[in-house]
Amino acid sequence: MKNRDNWVPLTATRFANRLTRLREKRRDATKAFRKTRLSRSQLTHKQREIILHKTGAYCHICGGKIKGKWQADHVYAYSRGGQHTEDNYLPAHITCNNYRWHYTPEEFQEIMRLGIWLKTQIIRRTELGMSVAEQFVRYEKNRIKRRKPNGE
Numbered sequence: 001m002k003n004r005d006n007w008v009p010l011t012a013t014r015f016a017n018r019l020t021r022l023r024e025k026r027r028d029a030t031k032a033f034r035k036t037r038l039s040r041s042q043l044t045h046k047q048r049e050i051i052l053h054k055t056g057a058y059c060h061i062c063g064g065k066i067k068g069k070w071q072a073d074h075v076y077a078y079s080r081g082g083q084h085t086e087d088n089y090l091p092a093h094i095t096c097n098n099y100r101w102h103y104t105p106e107e108f109q110e111i112m113r114l115g116i117w118l119k120t121q122i123i124r125r126t127e128l129g130m131s132v133a134e135q136f137v138r139y140e141k142n143r144i145k146r147r148k149p150n151g152e
Helices: 011-034 044-054 094-100 104-122 127-148
Strands: 072-074 087-092
Touching: 011 104, 044 087, 072 094, 087 094, 087 104
Parallel strands: none
Antiparallel strands: 072 087
16 A cells, blocks of 8 residues: 555545445454453552653643543553553553554544544535534434443
C-alpha cells in the first residue's frame, strides 16, 4: 500500500474498499490472537499511579488533563498481543480510550482524517455536514440512553 500521506484513493468505492480491508485485517489479527491470549491481570494502585505520572496526568490520546476516572490504555493493543506491563500502558480519558478502541494505527489515521474533514463540513454548515450532525446527535442520544446509570 502506498504511503497514505501522499496518496488519495481515486474513487469513493476504492476508499470504502480500503477501509473495509483495514477492518478485516484487524479482525483477522484479533481472532488469531484470541486463540492464544492469556487472561488479563488487574493493575495495582501503585502501577496505576506510575502509569498516570508517565504523562504528567495528561491523556496520551487527546492531550487533555486527566481529572477523576481514567483508563490505562495499552500502547501496543492487547487484542494484537500487547502485554499487561507498566511499559505498555499510558493514561487516557475513558471517552478517548473507548473511541480509539483497538483500531490499527492506519485505521485510526483514516478516522482522524475523516473526523477533521467532517468537523469542517459541520462548522461550514454544508448540507452534508448538517445532515451528518443531525444523525450523529440522534446516535449519541441513543447511545447515552442505552448506558446503565452509575452503580447499576
